[in-house]
């Protein structure tokens with residue numbers, strides 16, 4: 001320990017200091033990565049389990065870091081949210097996904113592309129305004145995924161209502177993991193519910209409780225006129241259980257991992273029955 005100005009003791013902790021330094025470096029790097037083309041979008045299909053065909057795509061961001069390699073979003077989205085970089089990142093994602101969707105539509109792949117929008121970028125009025133403008137201009141080609149936290153926020157709900165009024169579809173992501181949004185679901189113009197992977201994975205272990213939860217989500221969604229999408233389907237056995245429970249749309253490694261656009265053309269051709 002050394003004596004700091006004012007007489008209090010400050011403990012020098014090399015581990016914490018190293019971590020803090022690394023974090024600061026990463027913030028600076030992420031800021032320039034957004035502008036210098038180090039971010040990429042990979043796309044994961046959502047399939048109709050009955051026909052086996054893709055019906056939409058989800059855009060998932062990655063960071064091709066010069067030394068760390070391809071970083072998954074879990075490694076930098078939270079940092080972007082904590083440092084105010086999420087607005088710039090969201091705008092990049094919406095623009096890039098819009099370009100890709102347009103290319104696919106022009107090439108005959110007429111599938112909506114879903115973008116993940118963190119609630120923080122809906123709260124910042126300047127960012128939200130531009131995000132809405134871009135999404136409305138691409139209505140039909142782009143859709144939105146938000147978590148339950150966006151429904152718990154006044155501004156978040158307002159933005160979603162504006163989007164719905166302009167025919168931009170919205171899905172509730174990771175459904176079941178957040179606060180209960182049931183009270184809001186009734187009044188919200190949401191078109192789909194994505195059941196979180198944790199409920200799906202447990203189906204493999206014969207858990208009757210999870211099956212009961214899924215059945216009740218299907219009932220709820222049907223009553224509200226919403227679609228249900230199961231996330232994280234990894235096996236044919238889980239697919240069968242979901243079909244039995246009345247779920248028709250799914251996403252997961254059983255069908256396709258997230259892929260760069262160049263790999264999706266061949267996948268789409270190969271997956272055609």
Ligand code: C2E
Nearest residue numbers: 060061072073074093116117118232233234251252253258
């Ligand atoms: P999410 O939106 O729930 O996306 C689904 C995640 O589950 C993706 O991870 C995907 O690769 C993974 N996944 C899909 N199928 C399976 C499966 O069968 N098994 C398993 N074990 N995993 C599966 P990823 O790409 O690492 O993304 C993680 C999260 O990062 C996303 O979760 C989303 O919350 C966030 N994220 C991704 N892209 C963006 C973005 O552009 N903006 C924002 N704000 N968040 C993003």
Ligand code: CA
Nearest residue numbers: 058116145173
């Ligand atoms: Ca998502």
Ligand code: CA
Nearest residue numbers: 173174194231
């Ligand atoms: Ca999800």
Ligand code: CA
Nearest residue numbers: 147173174196
């Ligand atoms: Ca998630």
